[in-house]
Amino acid sequence: MPLSSRLIDVAGGRAKVRVYEGGDGPPLLFLHGAGGLMRDDPFLAALATRYRVHAPLLPGYEDSTGEERLRTMLDIALHAYDVSDALGLAKPLVCGLSMGGMIAAEMAALAPNEIERLCLVASAGLWLAQHPLPDLFAMLPQELPGYLFHDVERGSKLMAPGGDLNDIKFLADFMVMNARRLGMAGKMLFPIPDRGLSDRLYRIKARTLIVWGENDRLIPLPYAEAFRSALADARVVTIPQAGHLVGHEKPDEVLRALATLN
Amino acid sequence: MKFTWFHLMPWPHLPDDFREKYRSVWVDIPTTLYDAKRGHQIYHDYLDQLEFAEKMGFDALGVNEHHANAYGLMPSPNIMAAALARRTSKAAVMVLGDSIALYNPPIRVAEEFAMLDVITGGRLVAGFPVGTSMDTNYAYGQIPALTREKYAEAHELIMKAWREDEPFAFNGRYTQLRYVNCWPKPIQRPRPPIFIPGGGSLETYDFCLEFDYTYCYLSYSGYLRAKQLMDGYWERVAKSGKDDSPYRGGFAQVICVADTDAEAERLYAPHVHYFYNRCLHVYPGFADAPGYRTIKTLQANMITQLTQAQLRNYPTLTWKDLVDQGYVIAGSPQTVYDRMVDLAKTLRVGNIFALFQVGDMPGDKVRHSTQLFAEKVMPRLKAEMFPEWRNEDRFWIKPMQDSERRLAAE
Numbered sequence: 088m089p090l091s092s093r094l095i096d097v098a099g100g101r102a103k104v105r106v107y108e109g110g111d112g113p114p115l116l117f118l119h120g121a122g123g124l125m126r127d128d129p130f131l132a133a134l135a136t137r138y139r140v141h142a143p144l145l146p147g148y149e150d151s152t153g154e155e156r157l158r159t160m161l162d163i164a165l166h167a168y169d170v171s172d173a174l175g176l177a178k179p180l181v182c183g184l185s186m187g188g189m190i191a192a193e194m195a196a197l198a199p200n201e202i203e204r205l206c207l208v209a210s211a212g213l214w215l216a217q218h219p220l221p222d223l224f225a226m227l228p229q230e231l232p233g234y235l236f237h238d239v240e241r242g243s244k245l246m247a248p249g250g251d252l253n254d255i256k257f258l259a260d261f262m263v264m265n266a267r268r269l270g271m272a273g274k275m276l277f278p279i280p281d282r283g284l285s286d287r288l289y290r291i292k293a294r295t296l297i298v299w300g301e302n303d304r305l306i307p308l309p310y311a312e313a314f315r316s317a318l319a320d321a322r323v324v325t326i327p328q329a330g331h332l333v334g335h336e337k338p339d340e341v342l343r344a345l346a347t348l349n
Numbered sequence: 350m351k352f353t354w355f356h357l358m359p360w361p362h363l364p365d366d367f368r369e370k371y372r373s374v375w376v377d378i379p380t381t382l383y384d385a386k387r388g389h390q391i392y393h394d395y396l397d398q399l400e401f402a403e404k405m406g407f408d409a410l411g412v413n414e415h416h417a418n419a420y421g422l423m424p425s426p427n428i429m430a431a432a433l434a435r436r437t438s439k440a441a442v443m444v445l446g447d448s449i450a451l452y453n454p455p456i457r458v459a460e461e462f463a464m465l466d467v468i469t470g471g472r473l474v475a476g477f478p479v480g481t482s483m484d485t486n487y488a489y490g491q492i493p494a495l496t497r498e499k500y501a502e503a504h505e506l507i508m509k510a511w512r513e514d515e516p517f518a519f520n521g522r523y524t525q526l527r528y529v530n531c532w533p534k535p536i537q538r539p540r541p542p543i544f545i546p547g548g549g550s551l552e553t554y555d556f557c558l559e560f561d562y563t564y565c566y567l568s569y570s571g572y573l574r575a576k577q578l579m580d581g582y583w584e585r586v587a588k589s590g591k592d593d594s595p596y597r598g599g600f601a602q603v604i605c606v607a608d609t610d611a612e613a614e615r616l617y618a619p620h621v622h623y624f625y626n627r628c629l630h631v632y633p634g635f636a637d638a639p640g641y642r643t644i645k646t647l648q649a650n651m652i653t654q655l656t657q658a659q660l661r662n663y664p665t666l667t668w669k670d671l672v673d674q675g676y677v678i679a680g681s682p683q684t685v686y687d688r689m690v691d692l693a694k695t696l697r698v699g700n701i702f703a704l705f706q707v708g709d710m711p712g713d714k715v716r717h718s719t720q721l722f723a724e725k726v727m728p729r730l731k732a733e734m735f736p737e738w739r740n741e742d743r744f745w746i747k748p749m750q751d752s753e754r755r756l757a758a759e
Contacts, residue, residue: 158495158522225376225487225634263647270494270640277638278490 090131090140094150098169102153106174107142110135114179116171117142118187121223121272123149125335126249130184133338137346138180143170147271154271160282163275164193168201180348182206184334185306186272189284196287204348205293207314208341209306209331214281218309224269224277237302237330245335288317295321296348298341300329350693350734351745352727353443354402354719355411355601355702358395360419361709362387363627368664373632375418375483382419394712396429400436401716405723409441409474411702414448415481417488420628427461434468438756441746442469445544445565445702446476450496451489454524455503456531459510463535470755471536471748476565477504478546483631486638494640499523512539537747544599549578550646554585557597563700563744565599569629571675572692575600579696595693595735596744599700602692603707605679606721613679616714618668621677623708625663682725689726693734699741
């Protein structure tokens with residue numbers, strides 16, 4: 088079933104947010120990673136087979152706007168609550184991928200009674216000095232698939248920009264879009280994707296599932312254990328033959344793991 | 350016209366296979382390529398060259414700020430300016446400049462610039478760059494999308510610190526100070542002349558016009574390619590209703606003078622190639638962090654920038670290409686004079702930031718080129734260009750009288 092989308096007012100018109108929605112089942116709030124959502128996003132499509140999915144785009148992504156007033160991690164976590172309120176969601180399962188996981192964990196730490204079930208997929212937000220992360224902000228577009236996918240060739244096709252990068256007008260639009268969204272992502276992830284979350288993880292009460300691709304080259308596996316050991320009630324599920332975008336490469340396996348989060 | 354003798358202070362011992370072996374001259378270049386004992390000699394040679402330029406009659410001596418790179422070894426330009434302050438007595442000391450978003454708190458810039466202005470007796474030109482993305486974002490960790498807001502706030506703080514006579518509280522988003530109290534205050538009141546390096550954004554044009562700052566385009570692509578950008582600036586000046594004094598604009602230019610055109614190629618070509626092929630060898634992933642440029646600027650300039658990026662294929666450029674296309678103004682004094690006239694008229698700029706030391710050019714050649722320009726080109730340009738603006742003094746230093754002023758230490 089294809090997802091539909093609408094543009095909603097958030098925080099009394101301070102932000103306008105594009106939300107993709109679809110599926111039947113328990114409500115699930117999905118927070119995307121630094122790359123935003125793909126066209127016909129395969130991870131979202133899979134989630135919508137079991138859940139009522141609400142996937143808002145952060146200001147700076149597509150036609151979501153209002154990013155000027157979001158500067159700090161606190162601004163962004165509170166914005167995510169504003170979006171959840173605007174959607175009328177009550178204690179949804181919150182599922183965040185990478186940067187979205189960082190936001191989801193921050194929300195759960197900020198208001199621990201508001202989130203009962205949390206799924207962190209290859210989440211950003213921690214920094215382990217013995218496992219420094221590659222610099223997303225110094226990567227060229229053609230380098231990205233190598234960091235994001237286990238199957239790089241298939242991943243490259245998934246990420247294809249939907250136009251001809253040799254066409255100078257398309258390239259210009261593509262670069263503006265990229266600057267907007269990664270400019271926003273940089274407020275959380277640049278130069279080091281750590282805004283003090285590790286000091287706040289102890290506050291999280293949610294039952295938490297941590298999902299990781301075994302072959303994650305962007306945020307490697309030791310980070311899964313770092314999250315688990317800092318949380319009161321968390322389990323790790325690692326998925327073989329998957330990279331950072333584990334939900335896109337192995338959606339069925341991720342769904343199966345998610346089914347155990349009751 | 351005003352001629353600033355500008356030094357980048359490059360590292361002149363990058364290996365011949367630098368481009369093949371290393372991805373970038375900036376950000377992640379290993380310091381195994383640096384040698385501190387050689388660096389000692391080089392810093393002194395470079396400062397000697399700047400002092401020589403004052404003796405040759407240049408209006409200003411220019412330094413600037415870069416980090417984690419072999420292109421320009423001045424992480425702290427104020428240290429270089431301080432060294433010049435005591436060894437010179439006439440030329441303006443132009444710091445172009447301090448990257449004000451990188452100082453914490455930025456009141457430090459107000460203080461250090463005031464110190465320099467006091468020591469030099471009012472010879473400071475203060476530059477406020479945002480800094481390249483390599484410096485500001487990658488080497489100094491500023492969040493790209495917040496850099497300009499932080500810059501604007503730092504500017505507001507510094508100006509107020511110079512202007513106010515009583516201590517005040519400053520409640521900024523990036524800097525909070527309960528007591529702002531800038532000791533010392535600059536000689537030049539309310540402020541020294543301020544120069545702003547820009548790369549074509551409308552916001553920067555308007556910023557310069559609002560405060561009557563000099564807009565400086567620091568490009569190495571030469572004046573022919575700069576025309577479109579400077580035309581955009583002058584259109585904005587006209588729209589603002591301000592006068593079109595050429596001293597509202599400045600341009601950086603590589604200049605090489607010899608007795609003949611052929612001699613210029615023989616003397617300087619290897620050093621110019623060193624500069625374009627090694628000093629400007631920046632990994633594209635470090636050139637422009639997402640969020641560093643405003644969306645408005647990107648939309649306005651993207652296609653031009655993309656076109657320019659495709660043209661900027663330095664390794665394929667021969668000496669003839671570099672000279673014909675105006676990247677470099679080189680040749681006999683007459684050739685250089687003709688092209689400088691063309692430059693000044695094309696861009697309508699009263700300020701030239703002249704680069705005579707280029708790449709690994711040794712001191713004797715630097716002096717030779719500098720002296721020929723100073724004796725055979727500069728006086729003619731000063732006498733002939735922009736005669737209707739001869740009395741313009743709004744954009745230049747106003748030092749203390751010589752009789753009141755301590756002159757250079759011997």
